[in-house]
Amino acid sequence: xPFDTSANEKHYSGFLRIALTVAACAATTALATPLxxxxxxxxxxxxxxxxxxxxxxxxxxNAAILASVISVLCFDIFFVPPRFSLAVSNIQYLITFAVxxxxxxxxxxxxxxxxxxxxxAVQREQQTQALYQLAKQLAGALTVEQVVEITNRFVHSxxxxxxxxxxxxxxxxxxxxxxxxxxLPIETHLVHVSFESGKFVxxxxxxGMGYASLYFPLKAPMRIRGVLAVAxxxxxxxxxxxxxxxxxxxxxxxxxxxxxLHYVDVAQDSEVKMLTERLRSSILSALSxxxxxxxxxxxxxxxxxxxxxxALPPTALETAQALHEQAERLAALVGNLLDMARLNAGxxxxxxxxxxLEEVVGASIKLLGxxxxxxxxxxxxxxxxxxxxxxxxLIERVLCNLLENAAKYAPAQTPxxxxxxxxxxxxxxxxxxxxxxxxxxxxDELFNMFVRGQSESGKPGTGLGLAICKAIVEAHGGxxxxxxxxxxxxxxxxxxxxxNPPSIEEEPA
Amino acid sequence: xxxxxxxxxVEDEKQIRRFVRVAVEEEGxxxxxxxxxxxxxxxxxxxxxxxxxxxxxxxxxNGIDLIRDLRGWSDTPIxxxxxRSQEHDKIDALDAGADDYLTKPFSVxxxxxxxxxxxxxxxxxxxxxxPVIEFGxxxxxxxxxxxxxxxxxxxxxxxxxxxxxxxxxxxGKVLTQxxxxxxxxxxxxxxxxxxxxxxxxxxxxxLEIDPTQPKHFLTETGVGYRFxx
Numbered sequence: 225x226p227f228d229t230s231a232n233e234k235h236y237s238g239f240l241r242i243a244l245t246v247a248a249c250a251a252t253t254a255l256a257t258p259l260x261x262x263x264x265x266x267x268x269x270x271x272x273x274x275x276x277x278x279x280x281x282x283x284x285x286n287a288a289i290l291a292s293v294i295s296v297l298c299f300d301i302f303f304v305p306p307r308f309s310l311a312v313s314n315i316q317y318l319i320t321f322a323v324x325x326x327x328x329x330x331x332x333x334x335x336x337x338x339x340x341x342x343x344x345a346v347q348r349e350q351q352t353q354a355l356y357q358l359a360k361q362l363a364g365a366l367t368v369e370q371v372v373e374i375t376n377r378f379v380h381s382x383x384x385x386x387x388x389x390x391x392x393x394x395x396x397x398x399x400x401x402x403x404x405x406x407x408l409p410i411e412t413h414l415v416h417v418s419f420e421s422g423k424f425v426x427x428x429x430x431x432g433m434g435y436a437s438l439y440f441p442l443k444a445p446m447r448i449r450g451v452l453a454v455a456x457x458x459x460x461x462x463x464x465x466x467x468x469x470x471x472x473x474x475x476x477x478x479x480x481x482x483x484x485l486h487y488v489d490v491a492q493d494s495e496v497k498m499l500t501e502r503l504r505s506s507i508l509s510a511l512s513x514x515x516x517x518x519x520x521x522x523x524x525x526x527x528x529x530x531x532x533x534x535a536l537p538p539t540a541l542e543t544a545q546a547l548h549e550q551a552e553r554l555a556a557l558v559g560n561l562l563d564m565a566r567l568n569a570g571x572x573x574x575x576x577x578x579x580x581l582e583e584v585v586g587a588s589i590k591l592l593g594x595x596x597x598x599x600x601x602x603x604x605x606x607x608x609x610x611x612x613x614x615x616x617x618l619i620e621r622v623l624c625n626l627l628e629n630a631a632k633y634a635p636a637q638t639p640x641x642x643x644x645x646x647x648x649x650x651x652x653x654x655x656x657x658x659x660x661x662x663x664x665x666x667x668d669e670l671f672n673m674f675v676r677g678q679s680e681s682g683k684p685g686t687g688l689g690l691a692i693c694k695a696i697v698e699a700h701g702g703x704x705x706x707x708x709x710x711x712x713x714x715x716x717x718x719x720x721x722x723x724n725p726p727s728i729e730e731e732p733a
Numbered sequence: 734x735x736x737x738x739x740x741x742x743v744e745d746e747k748q749i750r751r752f753v754r755v756a757v758e759e760e761g762x763x764x765x766x767x768x769x770x771x772x773x774x775x776x777x778x779x780x781x782x783x784x785x786x787x788x789x790x791x792x793x794x795n796g797i798d799l800i801r802d803l804r805g806w807s808d809t810p811i812x813x814x815x816x817r818s819q820e821h822d823k824i825d826a827l828d829a830g831a832d833d834y835l836t837k838p839f840s841v842x843x844x845x846x847x848x849x850x851x852x853x854x855x856x857x858x859x860x861x862x863x864p865v866i867e868f869g870x871x872x873x874x875x876x877x878x879x880x881x882x883x884x885x886x887x888x889x890x891x892x893x894x895x896x897x898x899x900x901x902x903x904x905g906k907v908l909t910q911x912x913x914x915x916x917x918x919x920x921x922x923x924x925x926x927x928x929x930x931x932x933x934x935x936x937x938x939x940l941e942i943d944p945t946q947p948k949h950f951l952t953e954t955g956v957g958y959r960f961x962x
Contacts, residue, residue: 509816513790516816517746520838524752527841531759548840555838575955578927580934586945587952603945611927617820617955728931731890 245287248275249294253302260303268303269324272296276328277335285336292328296321351466354382355473362481371481372402375452378474383467384457388436389478390415391450399451410436410453418451424472431455438463440475444483452478508566515558522551560688563621567695574615574699578726581609581644581651584616588623595628598636599657606645611725618696619720625689626655626716633714634659650702650719657715661708670706693718738762738852741782743773743799744814745792753786756841760848770794777803784851787831789815789822797825804830810851814839820955827909827956834907834956850905866901868949868962871940873901880940887939892917896932897940900950900960909957933958 252275256268272295280288300310304317312318358378365371372389379387386408390399399415411430418425418439431437436453443449452475456463526547529536536544582605589601623642630640634657641656662670671694690706697704697718704718740762744750754764765780767773770791777785785803789796800811813826813834823834833847864876871887873880875898880887889897895917900908914923922928933952937944951959 513816516837517749521746521748521752523838524756524841524844525748528752528755531755531841552838577930579930582934582945583930583952584954586947587954589946590951591954601946605945611931615955620954726925726927728928731892 241283241287242290244283245279245291246294248279249291249298252295253298257302265303265320269299269320272299272324273327273331277331280332280335281339284339285332288332288336289329292325292332295328296325299324347466351382351470354378355470355477358474359477362477365481365485368402368482368485371478371485375474375478379454379471382470383454385454385467386436386457387452387454389442389450389452390419391482392419402450408436408453408455409434411439414439415451415453419448422448438468438471440471442475442479442482444479446483449479449482449486505566508562512558512562515562516555519551519555519558523548523555526551560692563692564688564695567692567699574618576613576615576700578611578613579616581605581612581653581720584614584620585623585642585644587616588620588627591620592624592627592631596631596640599631599634600637600639601627602639602641604641604643609644609646609651610722612651612720613723613725614700614720615696619700622693622696622718623653623655625693629689629716630655630657630659630714633657646722649722651722652717652719654715654717656709656713658713661712661714662706664708667706671704690716738783739765739780740784740786740848741765741767741773741776741780742786743767743770743776743791743796744786744788745769745790746788749788749814752841753844756844757786757848760845760852762848762852770796770799774799774802777807777809781807782809784848785809785811786848787811787813789813789826795822797822797829800826800829800831810854812847812851824909824911824956827907828911832906833959854905866962869940869942871949873897875901882940889939890935892932893935893939896929897936900936900958901962904960904962907953907957907959911957913957929958 256271276291279291305313361374379385388408389402391402392399414425418441422441425439436455438454440452441448526544529544638658643654671690694704701721702719707715709715740757742753745768757764767776770793787796811831813831815823816837865874870883910926911923937947937950941947
């Protein structure tokens with residue numbers, strides 16, 4: 225019996241109990257015999273009833289029934305005349321026997337009920353105490369390993385059973401035995417049934433084969449955290465209701481403990497991530513500031529040479545102009561490298577807002593200014609383009625890079641075209657030029673970092689422009705591709721998903 | 734102008750201060766310099782400059798606080814110098830009351846153009862803006878609520894008209910999205926930037942020669958809009 229914890233009964237085996245009962249009755253007989261002359265038979269009956277009561281309290285129901293019968297017999301044989309025989313001289317003693325037996329049995333009955341109640345109360349007390357201790361230990365557990373160990377210890381000590389805890393993998397597709405040396409075979413199918421349905425599953429068939437037969441889902445407030453599988457070590461019979469409800473309580477305690485650990489992990493993770501993010505962005509902006517400050521000074525100081533009075537000779541001014549241009553190129557390069565570092569670091573925070581594409585196109589062309597001076601830009605946007613959700617600063621960067629590339633490689637005075645049209649669920653934006661196009665064998669690598677279409681060309685550049693475009697477009701959920709036009713020239717096309725543009729309340733006319 | 738305009742430069746980097754000073758002096762202004770925010774605030778109080786050129790990354794504090802302090806008692810135009818990575822700082826500075834910004838690195842030519850524009854606006858302000866403003870092919874007569882383009886009347890909806898008056902009322906000044914949305918649609922619309930973008934688009938359609946490459950209603954990407962006459 226799993227809960228047979230009563231101290232009294234544990235100490236006496238069945239045989240000893242019979243012997244003790246017989247001894248008690250014999251002792252009573254021996255004690256009462258010398259008193260026969262002094263006491264009424266009625267009082268001797270009382271002594272026997274007292275014995276039955278004591279036996280009932282000390283040795284339990286069966287012993288007390290035995291004691292009742294022996295007492296009646298002893299009383300008959302040793303005390304009721306004629307003594308030392310079962311025969312009874314006076315017929316009225318039969319009533320005494322009957323009353324004595326009934327009284328003894330009734331006493332036995334009520335005493336044993338009381339006893340049982342008391343035992344149950346003690347048992348419940350112990351269970352509650354054990355669960356309380358368990359809850360305390362689980363509350364202090366810092367790792368899943370500890371939870372599992374505490375569980376296994378509890379199941380072993382309280383139920384003399386073995387258990388394993390099964391936890392789902394990260395994708396919740398499979399369940400694995402969590403960190404334990406215990407070697408309890410489990411029925412995987414039943415584990416899954418319990419995990420999927422969130423219900424207690426038992427199988428008495430597998431129990432005989434040494435498999436765990438009870439499967440409790442670990443149901444936490446948010447979701448099911450795993451399964452507890454239990455097998456009783458040596459118990460052929462059914463597990464008692466008490467053990468099942470205890471295991472049920474155990475399962476919910478474990479579930480809550482596991483969920484708590486899960487959220488501790490989540491909180492720690494996000495804190496670490498936040499700190500890393502903050503560190504990264506502060507390093508990048510410090511770097512950006514430190515690199516840009518001297519460049520700003522160089523550009524400005526070179527410019528200020530033009531303001532020197534009296535004016536410097538033309539060759540000196542040419543040098544100043546060259547200084548200005550080189551410093552600006554360096555600044556653009558630094559800008560590209562920093563952008564790439566930021567985009568590569570992953571998880572760029574997009575400031576996405578709904579807006580017409582037209583606006584950012586106009587802004588890009590204006591921003592490039594002189595860089596496009598030698599190329600007329602033809603903008604052809606479909607009339608009915610929807611609002612798109614994007615980060616204007618970043619998409620402006622994409623358009624600037626593409627237009628700048630086109631202007632750099634296409635011969636002067638050839639037009640650059642910018643097209644945009646909606647096809648299904650995306651808007652396609654294309655920048656086309658009439659330059660030499662991309663070399664066919666390198667087209668796939670173009671969007672990798674530090675790859676340039678014509679590596680030996682005299683054109684300045686780092687091969688970061690298209691890589692940045694790709695990172696930005698992909699962060700927006702779009703794609704980007706480069707191609708050569710059949711009529712000659714290069715074409716870069718990127719897409720932006722359409723989504724569900726917000727409506728605009730009509731203005732009362 | 735009889736007296737030269739006074740310009741205060743607050744910038745911690747000595748070499749940048751040097752060329753900014755040269756450029757501003759070239760515009761015929763009298764220049765004072767400050768290295769820190771505290772010093773800048775003192776100088777601004779003492780000298781009452783006509784223009785403040787302010788670097789946002791000062792060693793002893795955020796330039797935005799200086800703007801807020803200054804705006805408490807002065808409407809001197811403020812030109813911000815900022816690094817590109819500080820997009821939101823720029824917006825905060827403009828929201829706090831700065832008038833314009835330059836992104837580092839910038840050329841002396843750009844700087845002088847901005848300084849001129851800001852000083853011009855100041856010298857003109859006392860007489861009040863004229864009710865009639867001309868730009869491109871457009872004449873806007875605000876006293877008669879009439880807008881014409883090449884002589885033909887242009888019909889504007891009430892919101893378009895209101896947007897036009899706000900933009901035109903601050904020529905050269907960068908108005909942040911948040912500012913414009915609050916001013917025209919009300920405080921509950923400050924996050925609905927698509928309204929603003931769509932209506933600026935309408936204005937461009939009706940008033941710009943090439944709406945895709947506007948010359949007057951300019952986008953400051955990620956920040957807001959600027960009207961240039």
